[in-house]
Amino acid sequence: xxxxxxxxxxxxxxxxxxxxKLRADPTQLDRxxxxxxxxxxxxDDDWQTYEKLSHAYLFRAVAxxxxxxxxxxxxxxxxxxxxxxxxxAYSPKxxxxxxxxxxxxxxxDVVDRQGIGLVYWYATNLGLYAKLRGNAAGLKxxxxxxxxxxxxxxxxxxxFYWGADRFFGAYYAALPSFMGGDLTKSREAxxxxxxxxxxxxxxxxxxxEYYAVKADDRAMxxxxxxxVINVQACDASEKAPCIESELLxxxxxxxxxxxxLIEQRxxxx
Numbered sequence: 001x002x003x004x005x006x007x008x009x010x011x012x013x014x015x016x017x018x019x020x021k022l023r024a025d026p027t028q029l030d031r032x033x034x035x036x037x038x039x040x041x042x043x044d045d046d047w048q049t050y051e052k053l054s055h056a057y058l059f060r061a062v063a064x065x066x067x068x069x070x071x072x073x074x075x076x077x078x079x080x081x082x083x084x085x086x087x088x089a090y091s092p093k094x095x096x097x098x099x100x101x102x103x104x105x106x107x108x109d110v111v112d113r114q115g116i117g118l119v120y121w122y123a124t125n126l127g128l129y130a131k132l133r134g135n136a137a138g139l140k141x142x143x144x145x146x147x148x149x150x151x152x153x154x155x156x157x158x159x160f161y162w163g164a165d166r167f168f169g170a171y172y173a174a175l176p177s178f179m180g181g182d183l184t185k186s187r188e189a190x191x192x193x194x195x196x197x198x199x200x201x202x203x204x205x206x207x208x209e210y211y212a213v214k215a216d217d218r219a220m221x222x223x224x225x226x227x228v229i230n231v232q233a234c235d236a237s238e239k240a241p242c243i244e245s246e247l248l249x250x251x252x253x254x255x256x257x258x259x260x261l262i263e264q265r266x267x268x269x
Contacts, residue, residue, distance in 0.1 A: 005042050012039035013049060020056070024249040026064045032056060047115065050086025054079045054121035061128060063253050073132050079125035083118045090115040105147040116156045120163055123148040127167070146171070161197035165189040166206055173210035186211045198240030199247065201228045201254035209261055213268050221265070228258040 016035030022028035033056050036049050057079030061072040084104075088095040090111060097107035111119055127145055130137040145167075153164035169190035175181035190207040197203060204224045212221035227241055231251070234242035243251055261268070 009039050009042040009046070012036065012042065013046075016049075016052065020052070023056070023059060024063070024252060026060075029056065029060055029064065033060075045089045047086045047090035047118065050082050050089060051115075051117045051121060054083035054086065054118070054125060057082065058121060058125050058128065059249075061125075063249065066256070069132050073129060076125040076129040076132070080122045080129065083122035083125065086118040087111055087115070087122070090118060105144055108148060108151050111151075113155045116152055116159055119148050119155075120152045120159055123152070124163070124167070158196055161200035161203070162193040165193040165196070166203055169193060170206050170210040173214040181214075183211065183215055186214070199234070199242055199244050201231065201241060201247075201251055201258075204228050204241065205254050205258050205261070208258075216269065218265075218269050221261075221269070225258045225262055228254050229262075 012035045016032045016039065019028045019032035019035060023032065033053060036053050036056070039049050040046060040053075057075045061075040061079070065071040065075055087108075088098075094107050094110045097110065098104065108119060123145055126141055126148075130141045130145070149164050149167045149171075152159055153168070157164055166189070169186050172180070172182045172186035172189065190203065190211055193200075193203045194207070204227050208221045208224040212218075212224060231241050231243055234244055
């Protein structure tokens with residue numbers, strides 16, 4: 001029975017992985033999610049598949065639900081719940097700490113570099129969820145988000161195209177100064193993200209949205225978004241930024257968001 005179950009699990013995971021490559025198509029994304037869910041019915045301790053599902057729900061929220069805030073809230077809630085279940089599957093020690101009354105923030109240190117994707121996707125789903133829910137939710141989850149992303153930054157700073165620095169770049173620009181906002185720290189974080197992952201276009205879009213707007217730097221805002229709108233495929237010169245084929249779905253998200261920011265330019269400055 002065990003080999004048969006293992007084969008069924010692997011088949012579902014493989015089909016989900018294949019559909020994920022076509023995630024720009026919402027139907028294919030739905031198929032990826034469905035296959036991965038089936039895999040978990042066969043093996044509910046598969047933490048890597050929980051991580052994939054958490055990422056997939058955030059992608060669904062950003063790529064396919066951008067004009068439906070209530071649907072985004074629901075998707076991101078599911079996303080961070082899958083990551084939380086994945087943490088328990090990854091680390092029995094983590095789950096024991098939670099069951100004994102430890103906060104997630106205090107227990108997270110036992111999730112090491114190998115499982116850091118679960119921490120990152122939990123935090124990024126929660127961050128968008130809190131943003132959509134408004135200021136009260138933002139204040140409620142502020143400490144948790146900083147702790148979790150800080151753990152990602154310490155354990156694996158380059159994870160998902162320098163995602164921790166991308167988060168902190170936005171975080172330090174969004175906060176008012178009396179709550180810890182710091183434009184110097186924001187610019188330094190975005191600069192590290194862009195240097196580490198020059199072809200991940202969200203780095204430029206978020207720097208325009210958060211840092212350039214807060215700094216009242218229209219020229220930087222225009223320059224960063226123009227880079228995203230006009231980016232070309234990578235060639236032999238590999239001049240950055242350029243389009244990497246595996247990041248085409250993320251490119252479309254970044255371009256769509258860049259266009260919306262350009263339309264809002266006069267309101268932002």
